[in-house]
Amino acid sequence: MERYEIETFLALAEELHFARTAQRLHISPGRVSQTVKALERRIGAALFERTSRHVALTPAGRQLRDGLLPAYQQIQQVVADVTAACADISGVLRAGFTAPWSGKLLAQAAETFSSRYPHCSVELLGATYHNAITALRRKDVYLVIAEPPVEECDVVVGPVLFSERRALVVPAAHPLAARESASLEDLAVLPLVTAADVSRAWREAYFPCRTPADAPIQHGAMATASRSSHSDQAMTA
Known part of the structure; x- marks a missing residue:
């Protein structure tokens, strides 16, 4: 069953009046009637006894209401609880x-x-x-x-x-600046400026002491944050 079908059926089961149910759900009375008829065709039994002056649940309708209502109320309560919890986030x-x-x-x-x-x-x-x-x-x-x-x-x-891809920052006049890429072996060409205030693992990952080919990398000045x-x-x- 769709949500609108459950809500329409339960509202009509409570109101027992097509016009009031339609007003409550902000839909037309014809839509209420169409939804109920579709449910009855699916179930294979009448859910409401209806005359020009009277609407009442049939035994099948009462059974459906008694089975759906607790579950629907539980769902509504869960949604309300989560909404309230989110509203309390401040x-x-x-x-x-x-x-x-x-x-x-x-x-x-x-x-x-x-x-x-x-x-x-x-x-x-x-x-x-x-x-x-x-x-x-x-x-x-x-x-x-x-x-x-x-x-x-x-x-x-x-x-x-x-x-992101790792980048090597050099002055504009540096020999490596004219190249499209550099390898870790190029770190052995000139002293490497290293960073202060980083962990040992971070320093070894970004400012190693030797290249993959085991060439020594000279460490130069230590860069510190200006703030x-x-x-x-x-x-x-």
Whole structure:
């Protein structure tokens, strides 16, 4: 049975009046009659006794009502409970990200979340890896989108959301800048600027000490963030 058939039948079983049922369901009396007749043809028995002055349930109609009503009421209660639970979602949801492309994805998700839960605002924090993990540990944010690997013993790692090709950033005058691509072996050509405030696993993944062919990679200056954990970029959705 379709939902509208169940609702029409139960409404008529309660009202026992076609016009009142139609008004209650915001449909025409003819639509109520058509729906009931279709149900009766499907079941193979009359569900209502109807005259010009009287509408009553038949034994088959009472049996159908008694079987459908508890289940329908349970469904209605579940929907009401979930709706109420969603309406109670309020406050501030804080999330962090460590790269601009992650921030764009998170901003889109925050917009969707805010439209579904208007009583809850979303605050986004752009930070370095170290500051983002620190904020997560301090519960300043509830989740962080960060580049893998994330191997922190007290941090639960979720699924991969998206992936991008790795890029090597060099000055415009650098010999590698004129090439369309570079390999990990090219890291042995000149000193490699490394990042501060990252985990050991992250540093080994992005700033290795040797190439795949075992050539040594010289590490140069250490790059640090120009902002502190108290001045990281923040957005509100």
